[in-house]
Amino acid sequence: MEMLNVKDLTIKFGGLVAVDHLNFNVKKGEIVSLIGPNGAGKTTVFNLLTGLYTPTEGSIVFEGKELSGMRSQDIVKLGIARTFQNIRVYTKLRVVENIMVGSHIHTDYNMLDAIFRTKRFYQQEKEKYEAAMAFLESMHFAEKADMYAGSLPYADMRRLEILRAMASNAKLLLLDEPAAGMNPQESEELVQFISKIAREDGYTILLIEHDMNVVMNVADRIYVLDYGKLIADGLPAEIKTNPKVIRAYLGGNQ
Amino acid sequence: MKNKKQVNRLNKFETFVSKNKVLLVLLGLAVLIIAPFVVPNDYFMRVLCVILMYCTFGFGLNILLGEMGLMSLGQAGFVGAGAFTTAVLLTTLKWNFIPATLCGALVAAILGLIIGLPTLRLHGSYLAIVTIGFGEIMRTIFLNWTSVTGGPRGIKSIPRPSLFGLEFNYANKGFYFLIVLTTILVGLFCAALHKSKYGRAFATIKQDELAATLMGIETTRYKVIGFMLSAAISGLMGGYYAMMQRYIDSNSFISDMSVMIVSCLVIGGAGTLRGPVLGAILLVSFPEIFRDLQDYRFVFYGLIMIIMMVVRPAGLLGWDSTLPYQLPRSLSERRMKSLKKVQEKGDTD
Numbered sequence: 001m002e003m004l005n006v007k008d009l010t011i012k013f014g015g016l017v018a019v020d021h022l023n024f025n026v027k028k029g030e031i032v033s034l035i036g037p038n039g040a041g042k043t044t045v046f047n048l049l050t051g052l053y054t055p056t057e058g059s060i061v062f063e064g065k066e067l068s069g070m071r072s073q074d075i076v077k078l079g080i081a082r083t084f085q086n087i088r089v090y091t092k093l094r095v096v097e098n099i100m101v102g103s104h105i106h107t108d109y110n111m112l113d114a115i116f117r118t119k120r121f122y123q124q125e126k127e128k129y130e131a132a133m134a135f136l137e138s139m140h141f142a143e144k145a146d147m148y149a150g151s152l153p154y155a156d157m158r159r160l161e162i163l164r165a166m167a168s169n170a171k172l173l174l175l176d177e178p179a180a181g182m183n184p185q186e187s188e189e190l191v192q193f194i195s196k197i198a199r200e201d202g203y204t205i206l207l208i209e210h211d212m213n214v215v216m217n218v219a220d221r222i223y224v225l226d227y228g229k230l231i232a233d234g235l236p237a238e239i240k241t242n243p244k245v246i247r248a249y250l251g252g253n254q
Numbered sequence: 255m256k257n258k259k260q261v262n263r264l265n266k267f268e269t270f271v272s273k274n275k276v277l278l279v280l281l282g283l284a285v286l287i288i289a290p291f292v293v294p295n296d297y298f299m300r301v302l303c304v305i306l307m308y309c310t311f312g313f314g315l316n317i318l319l320g321e322m323g324l325m326s327l328g329q330a331g332f333v334g335a336g337a338f339t340t341a342v343l344l345t346t347l348k349w350n351f352i353p354a355t356l357c358g359a360l361v362a363a364i365l366g367l368i369i370g371l372p373t374l375r376l377h378g379s380y381l382a383i384v385t386i387g388f389g390e391i392m393r394t395i396f397l398n399w400t401s402v403t404g405g406p407r408g409i410k411s412i413p414r415p416s417l418f419g420l421e422f423n424y425a426n427k428g429f430y431f432l433i434v435l436t437t438i439l440v441g442l443f444c445a446a447l448h449k450s451k452y453g454r455a456f457a458t459i460k461q462d463e464l465a466a467t468l469m470g471i472e473t474t475r476y477k478v479i480g481f482m483l484s485a486a487i488s489g490l491m492g493g494y495y496a497m498m499q500r501y502i503d504s505n506s507f508i509s510d511m512s513v514m515i516v517s518c519l520v521i522g523g524a525g526t527l528r529g530p531v532l533g534a535i536l537l538v539s540f541p542e543i544f545r546d547l548q549d550y551r552f553v554f555y556g557l558i559m560i561i562m563m564v565v566r567p568a569g570l571l572g573w574d575s576t577l578p579y580q581l582p583r584s585l586s587e588r589r590m591k592s593l594k595k596v597q598e599k600g601d602t603d
Contacts, residue, residue, distance in 0.1 A: 050468055076470030088465035093457055094579050100451075101458055105470035107451045111479075114450035115443055117582070121450065129581055146578040168469060 091150030102167025312530020336489025362489020408503025523569025
């Protein structure tokens, strides 16, 4: 049974068809990668999945629920969280606060609780803080908990963004170029990290990535987009030798 | 980047403050209590009251500018709405000052909602311009709605606050302590809000609204809440302003006031509560000390603002804490303990 099922997804910006009748699916526990040359519409797909754009046509079904037309905030609550191509961690908040922002939607008290410091407020804050610390501990990030996110090294900021997405109790993580700007060693660590959270912690991952080393090492299946259209899909080994994909990336007549 | 030495010094200072918190709070309270008894006359009493008022106005604007990064140059509009509402209720309807000031806060909050909703998509200079417009519209309403605001004649002989026949005035220091109490309560309110999921949500809106939306945070709701709270706080203190001046008209709430509130925050440090306190002390007392330069006041403000933007954009007291993250405690821990005691008693019975 597919966790995410995208059918005939289309979005037009004026005359431009950014995503054109796209079909794909993601099964629970899989790592699926979305690749394609610059401007192929990969990030647009993420924006459609997270409710930033409303599709012109087609449907997005996540765990049996139709997502198109839903607000971003409600989609997050269903269990889809994402990261961004350019890092968007809260640099002026501490690492642990970033994680607590991740669990914001599960923090259940109102303004009166906050002002009068009721038992509920205190319990919720403590619970979320402890959960955040335990989570950071399990991800070997605890020693950085008190640091401001802005003072983290680049690769750690990328990782924190993924952690923050995980902290929203997401089942499906959409990672937009997590390896961008990383050196080979850092992207190697990222590959291991992504494999671990998928294989051991049970997250399902949809990944946009340009670094082919990362994609080939981590992905179970690959979809290739070009000019908004799906041009190929399959196992990494198949994609590597697919002539259509090579042409899309390198150009050529035939 | 700050250098290590500065960070170390800051760390030492912050450690000292957090270790001696109780002592410092008591010291602050002592100063607040002793101050009215050492000032020579009512004029200085008034200056103290105005400082406290601008602290509160600063706390109000801080929710917008400091916490959410939304610039409002129309705070005087909210202050005026609170002041006129309170004044009308006190003079024509002879209400008690407590419900009157609360109504003033409520009216301001409704205005906050009205200005907040259509400006949700605006940031930075655009929002600043719209809020300047709002301030001007409010001033025009105060000037022309003669049947309610008295128009150009304003509202005269607004009574001092009183409770059970006891009047709070300068002579018995009651008015001063009333403002102290209100300022402290507003300060505690803001501090509590800051150290909760509300403060975190506000911070995410300031830093990256798109990312906040995609973490499931209802950014629209939080912005409207922020506008309403900021307006309500300004309106509440606006009521006290009316009772202090005893006479208000549309000229009391011109954009000078809004600019002054913004200056308090910029100089002291937006995003903190200590910032507006220092800002208010400096900006209110300076023109009083240098009376001769009164006419050039706003020239100096402009100059100070420019220098601050260049040299220290975070404000004099604006810095990122070097201490580890602290859970909201103090009140609540004691509360938990007492709750536990009550529960245990219940269990053994």
